[in-house]
Amino acid sequence: MRFLCDEMLARLARLLRAAGYDTYLARGGQADDDLLRIARAEDRILLTRDRRLAERAWPASLLVGGRGATAEAQDLAAALPIDWTHAPFTRCVMDNTLLDDAGLQDVARMPPQARVLPGPFRVCPACGRLYWPGSHVRRMSNRLQALAQILPQP
Numbered sequence: 278m279r280f281l282c283d284e285m286l287a288r289l290a291r292l293l294r295a296a297g298y299d300t301y302l303a304r305g306g307q308a309d310d311d312l313l314r315i316a317r318a319e320d321r322i323l324l325t326r327d328r329r330l331a332e333r334a335w336p337a338s339l340l341v342g343g344r345g346a347t348a349e350a351q352d353l354a355a356a357l358p359i360d361w362t363h364a365p366f367t368r369c370v371m372d373n374t375l376l377d378d379a380g381l382q383d384v385a386r387m388p389p390q391a392r393v394l395p396g397p398f399r400v401c402p403a404c405g406r407l408y409w410p411g412s413h414v415r416r417m418s419n420r421l422q423a424l425a426q427i428l429p430q431p
């Protein structure tokens with residue numbers, strides 16, 4: 278499953294990327310026609326708060342009603358077989374690029390307290406952002422684990 282999130286669902290897009298799902302996030306002000314074209318061309322399920330946009334992309338769309346990332350994630354899991362532990366931290370949460378294993382030069386850019394961790398150390402080839410199992414990744418990881426425990430609401 279691949280997704281396209283409207284600009285209102287940026288936090289949900291980051292959660293999906295952290296779980297390993299290929300997720301396009303709309304830029305602010307990007308035209309609906311453009312989003313519909315990308316969703317169709319790239320076979321993406323359109324996630325949106327906009328009822329009209331959801332209707333136009335139907336059936337490859339989901340109208341998200343819940344407020345806040347957890348409620349949004351619950352809406353999604355109620356409609357689709359989402360696995361929040363799919364492939365954690367294989368994509369950059371900022372730009373959706375698949376991560377590479379970090380090289381020695383990348384590891385050298387990490388803070389000293391990160392370098393002593395057991396890894397894995399990853400790097401985004403697009404933006405250079407580094408990922409290591411420090412507090413931020415752990416928090417996000419706990420978040421995904423918690424979401425995986427939540428049963429879909431009927």
Ligand SMILES: [Zn+2]
Nearest residue numbers: 369372401404
């Ligand atoms: Zn990146």
